[in-house]
Amino acid sequence: MDLTNGFAFICPFKTNSGNKALENLPVELAGLNACKPLIITSRKLAGGSAIGTLKNAFGDSGMTFGVFDEVTETADLNVVEQIRDIFIKGQYDSIIALGGGVIVDVAKIVNLAVSQKVADARQLSTATAIRDPLGPFVVIPTAAATGMETSKYASLHGISFVAVHLMPDLVILDPRLTRAKDGKAVAEAGFAAFGRILEADVAPGKNPLMHAYAFTALRFLRENLAEAVTKRCNKKASLAVANAVAMSGCVISNTDQTVLHRLGKVFQNIVHVHPGMIIGMCLYPFLDDQIKKDRSLLSNLLLTLGGDDKYVFMPEDGRPGAALREIYEFSYEIYAALKGKMPPTIREAGIQQYLMDDVLEVINQEPDGAYLRTIIDRVGGSSIKA
Amino acid sequence: MQEIHAGGKPLKKAYVAIFLWFTGRAIQAAAKVDKEVKKEFDTLPDEFTFALGSLPNGPWMVVGKEKGKVKYFGGNLKCRPIHLRLVIKNIEAAFLILSFQESTALATTRNRLMTDGEVPYALSVIRILDIVEVYLLPKLIASLAVKRYPSWWPFGHKLAGRIGVYTRTLLGI
Amino acid sequence: MILPDYYEFCCRVQIVAGHDALEKIPALLAEMGAKKPLIVTDKGVAAAGLVDIVVNALKEGVTIGGIADNVPPDSDLKVVNQLAGLYRDNACDAIIAVGGGSVMDTAKGVNIVVSENATDLMAFSGAGALNRRLKPLVAIPTTAGTGSEVTLVAVIKDHEKHQKMLFTSYFLLPNVSILDSRMTMTMPPFITAMTGMDALSHAVEGYYCLQKNPLSDAHSLAAVNMIHQYLSMVTKNPADKEGRLAMAVGACLAGISFSNSMVGIVHNLGHATGAVCGVPHGICMAVLLPYGLEYNMHKRRDIIAELLLPMAGEDVYLKTPRAERADKVVSLIRQMNQDLNVITGGRHARYFSEVKDRDGKQMVPRDVLPEIAKAALFDGATIYNPEDSDYEDNLLVLEAAWEGKPLDRSKIKKG
Numbered sequence: 001m002d003l004t005n006g007f008a009f010i011c012p013f014k015t016n017s018g019n020k021a022l023e024n025l026p027v028e029l030a031g032l033n034a035c036k037p038l039i040i041t042s043r044k045l046a047g048g049s050a051i052g053t054l055k056n057a058f059g060d061s062g063m064t065f066g067v068f069d070e071v072t073e074t075a076d077l078n079v080v081e082q083i084r085d086i087f088i089k090g091q092y093d094s095i096i097a098l099g100g101g102v103i104v105d106v107a108k109i110v111n112l113a114v115s116q117k118v119a120d121a122r123q124l125s126t127a128t129a130i131r132d133p134l135g136p137f138v139v140i141p142t143a144a145a146t147g148m149e150t151s152k153y154a155s156l157h158g159i160s161f162v163a164v165h166l167m168p169d170l171v172i173l174d175p176r177l178t179r180a181k182d183g184k185a186v187a188e189a190g191f192a193a194f195g196r197i198l199e200a201d202v203a204p205g206k207n208p209l210m211h212a213y214a215f216t217a218l219r220f221l222r223e224n225l226a227e228a229v230t231k232r233c234n235k236k237a238s239l240a241v242a243n244a245v246a247m248s249g250c251v252i253s254n255t256d257q258t259v260l261h262r263l264g265k266v267f268q269n270i271v272h273v274h275p276g277m278i279i280g281m282c283l284y285p286f287l288d289d290q291i292k293k294d295r296s297l298l299s300n301l302l303l304t305l306g307g308d309d310k311y312v313f314m315p316e317d318g319r320p321g322a323a324l325r326e327i328y329e330f331s332y333e334i335y336a337a338l339k340g341k342m343p344p345t346i347r348e349a350g351i352q353q354y355l356m357d358d359v360l361e362v363i364n365q366e367p368d369g370a371y372l373r374t375i376i377d378r379v380g381g382s383s384i385k386a
Numbered sequence: 387m388q389e390i391h392a393g394g395k396p397l398k399k400a401y402v403a404i405f406l407w408f409t410g411r412a413i414q415a416a417a418k419v420d421k422e423v424k425k426e427f428d429t430l431p432d433e434f435t436f437a438l439g440s441l442p443n444g445p446w447m448v449v450g451k452e453k454g455k456v457k458y459f460g461g462n463l464k465c466r467p468i469h470l471r472l473v474i475k476n477i478e479a480a481f482l483i484l485s486f487q488e489s490t491a492l493a494t495t496r497n498r499l500m501t502d503g504e505v506p507y508a509l510s511v512i513r514i515l516d517i518v519e520v521y522l523l524p525k526l527i528a529s530l531a532v533k534r535y536p537s538w539w540p541f542g543h544k545l546a547g548r549i550g551v552y553t554r555t556l557l558g559i
Numbered sequence: 560m561i562l563p564d565y566y567e568f569c570c571r572v573q574i575v576a577g578h579d580a581l582e583k584i585p586a587l588l589a590e591m592g593a594k595k596p597l598i599v600t601d602k603g604v605a606a607a608g609l610v611d612i613v614v615n616a617l618k619e620g621v622t623i624g625g626i627a628d629n630v631p632p633d634s635d636l637k638v639v640n641q642l643a644g645l646y647r648d649n650a651c652d653a654i655i656a657v658g659g660g661s662v663m664d665t666a667k668g669v670n671i672v673v674s675e676n677a678t679d680l681m682a683f684s685g686a687g688a689l690n691r692r693l694k695p696l697v698a699i700p701t702t703a704g705t706g707s708e709v710t711l712v713a714v715i716k717d718h719e720k721h722q723k724m725l726f727t728s729y730f731l732l733p734n735v736s737i738l739d740s741r742m743t744m745t746m747p748p749f750i751t752a753m754t755g756m757d758a759l760s761h762a763v764e765g766y767y768c769l770q771k772n773p774l775s776d777a778h779s780l781a782a783v784n785m786i787h788q789y790l791s792m793v794t795k796n797p798a799d800k801e802g803r804l805a806m807a808v809g810a811c812l813a814g815i816s817f818s819n820s821m822v823g824i825v826h827n828l829g830h831a832t833g834a835v836c837g838v839p840h841g842i843c844m845a846v847l848l849p850y851g852l853e854y855n856m857h858k859r860r861d862i863i864a865e866l867l868l869p870m871a872g873e874d875v876y877l878k879t880p881r882a883e884r885a886d887k888v889v890s891l892i893r894q895m896n897q898d899l900n901v902i903t904g905g906r907h908a909r910y911f912s913e914v915k916d917r918d919g920k921q922m923v924p925r926d927v928l929p930e931i932a933k934a935a936l937f938d939g940a941t942i943y944n945p946e947d948s949d950y951e952d953n954l955l956v957l958e959a960a961w962e963g964k965p966l967d968r969s970k971i972k973k974g
């Protein structure tokens with residue numbers, strides 16, 4: 001790793017992962033100087049049993065807490081304002097987000113609104129400056145997490161916010177909540193995390209601190225994702241995947257390499273598919289390009305994915321290719337396990353023509369739009385167009 | 387939208403309370419029959435008292451020295467001045483530890499246990515708890531619970547010790 | 560990669576590294592809403608001209624609220640209170656700590672006093688007594704070793720009452736740590752060697768101790784790689800800019816690892832040796848590290864073997880049979896001590912019997928080993944060591960480390 005140009009890195013959240021992790025919540029909240037949290041979640045998206053498990057975790061703590069469980073997929077700033085009002089009137093002092101995706105976006109923006117004491121959350125916009133640290137904020141991802149929960153990004157209905165202060169203080173990964181209900185959802189989350197981390201980790205500007213997270217997360221996914229997809233009873237594999245997904249939020253907050261991430265996001269916004277599905281498709285063509293640009297950057301990937309022996313026993317010039325094979329095998333196992341439930345190309349995803357037109361229009365506006373377009377072409381995007 | 391006041395976990399609490407009672411008595415007994423435990427207590431100051439228990443509201447076990455003798459003082463934290471508290475972060479973790487699913491050492495490395503007081507005292511107390519675990523548990527379980535099962539102790543030492551600790555624990559002498 | 564049944568990991572500190580990282584401080588302070596920092600340092604750091612470099616880098620947009628260079632080698636409550644007074648009198652709004660462990664501890668102590676408006680620091684000692692953000696603290700380490708720029712502990716001594724106060728809280732973590740190659744460039748070879756071995760001991764102990772977890776592991780692996788590659792190089796060639804930066808980053812990675820996974824018998828015995836004989840911490844670490852590995856070998860062979868590739872690289876890894884990888888790690892560390900001993904003209908000690916003070920007097924006479932072995936029983940690091948260690952175990956390790964003979968592993972009591 002070349003340190004000549006220097007680097008900066010930050011991961012503000014603490015991770016608590018494993019058996020009975022949730023039960024530490026009262027102690028952890030006390031450490032954050034919080035005693036009356038408001039839980040933001042969704043009965044529909046996070047599930048009643050997850051909410052029940054969380055409530056039980058407060059055990060005999062004697063704490064009082066609020067539960068807002070009505071976040072929906074289409075939540076907007078009106079919902080944020082509704083929750084802000086509840087937060088103020090109920091004199092809550094901290095926020096716990098239970099779930100993934102939109103639930104956490106809403107929670108982050110509520111935290112912004114209450115911490116910066118805005119009079120009306122509907123006035124918040126992309127231009128809102130986020131200068132100071134926000135109030136105590138805990139994220140408890142479920143299997144529905146996308147990886148963005150732990151990141152510095154939040155977006156809701158086209159309004160987006162970026163600030164390190166939006167990241168949680170604490171992430172709790174509890175095997176009772178991270179167990180996958182649906183193999184496809186785990187695969188999507190896993191692919192999203194894998195792709196986002198991978199592109200940061202094969203970039204020339206990576207630094208050793210970010211690489212520590214990338215290394216851990218990529219290896220966890222390589223070793224556990226297929227298992228978590230096929231054997232839903234395997235709590236340990238799903239927990240390992242959830243760990244990797246949470247780490248991906250840290251990695252993406254410390255990189256400006258976001259080709260795969262942006263591709264996923266465009267489809268997510270326009271076609272309403274999980275970004276992981278698109279990232280999974282684009283993984284291979286993207287890396288194919290990287291290997292043409294600079295083979296040495298992929299060399300280390302073999303060490304991360306294959307382990308010490310595979311790396312050392314492969315001659316130097318075979319390593320980038322072997323890394324690609326690792327990724328090919330990794331994806332193949334997952335696609336095979338899902339037996340067609342996860343489309344490997346855009347064509348097979350059955351995305352309609354008018355939506356593809358919208359996607360391409362947005363992509364053309366990106367500074368590197370022409371390049372992004374070539375990736376889409378290779379995963380069957382253009383053939384719909386033809 | 388609803389506001390909830392966290393309730394209790396009476397069953398787990400009762401279990402933990404029973405085991406704390408048992409462990410407290412066992413320490414008192416072990417201090418009489420085991421030289422290692424005795425030696426460890428000798429390094430601690432007179433009237434030294436420690437408590438082991440769970441956040442936020444107990445239960446607790448208070449053990450200390452009184453006029454040179456080691457005594458179990460019950461579960462009331464206010465019964466006398468306490469020099470060291472070993473605090474388990476929540477009742478679920480207390481259950482794991484006191485049902486011997488996790489040893490004190492393992493629980494510490496899993497951040498389940500906090501110490502409030504001087505580190506040297508805490509180490510002495512953890513060593514005492516380890517020895518008592520070896521006495522109370524069959525070898526198979528104890529060897530999982532402690533880092534190193536003292537297989538070099540003569541067999542008679544352990545057996546006699548165990549019987550001694552058990553009877554004294556139950557009789558409270 | 561093993562996922563423990565339960566683990567916690569946290570390092571909230573923003574790390575800014577580079578050959579010109581100091582110049583980023585004004586912008587970083589501005590982000591935290593501060594513009595008048597108090598600089599806390601010690602006489603040695605100031606005399607080496609390091610404070611001047613920092614002050615020069617701060618020029619724009621920052622008013623320096625004061626420079627206090629009177630931090631003693633052993634943190635002291637009186638100094639903490641005096642510096643807090645200075646902070647208040649000059650209406651400072653942030654603290655910049657430039658130095659090693661004692662400077663960091665002192666700065667953390669000052670931060671508690673000024674943030675909590677404390678009159679009695681003791682009230683905030685122990686774990687969990689602090690529960691809100693303190694004033695912005697920027698840490699600039701001047702040794703590549705202690706890792707205290709990323710640790711959440713502070714030790715302040717009350718020399719009048721003969722008390723040692725321990726503070727542990729995530730709120731004690733610096734907001735930013737600046738790793739700048741210029742800060743270690745003038746460190747003499749002898750100090751470079753021992754602080755570097757301290758860093759290596761953090762990376763290695765962090766990797767085998769009981770509280771290890773996947774993230775601390777990844778930090779350790781990276782640290783071991785950088786430290787092994789660069790330590791001898793910068794000891795030989797102090798002006799090696801790239802090497803200095805790599806060592807600073809490596810030591811920081813090692814600090815992040817061990818502050819999450821804790822340390823074991825090497826630090827356990829090292830703390831005791833320091834307390835009984837006054838031997839500098841880094842020397843204790845250099846001497847004890849191979850023995851700590853040997854002592855835990857029967858429990859951690861496979862784990863220790865995983866350090867070989869990052870440490871020695873492909874060639875050595877390929878040439879070493881699988882079963883001997885862990886032993887090779889130990890012999891490589893012995894070799895490092897040997898190399899450093901040669902580079903420093905014999906000043907870097909390999910065994911305790913070699914440790915001498917300024918007057919050439921032996922610092923660890925053989926007959927104090929029992930006292931050290933006993934003191935070690937009361938040091939917290941014993942909890943996290945994979946194998947239990949009682950008085951006899953401690954003495955066994957200390958005697959081997961004194962003589963410089965490999966540990967006779969058949970004498971270790973195994974359960």
Ligand SMILES: [Fe+2]
Binds near residue numbers: 757760840
């Ligand atoms: Fe150290």
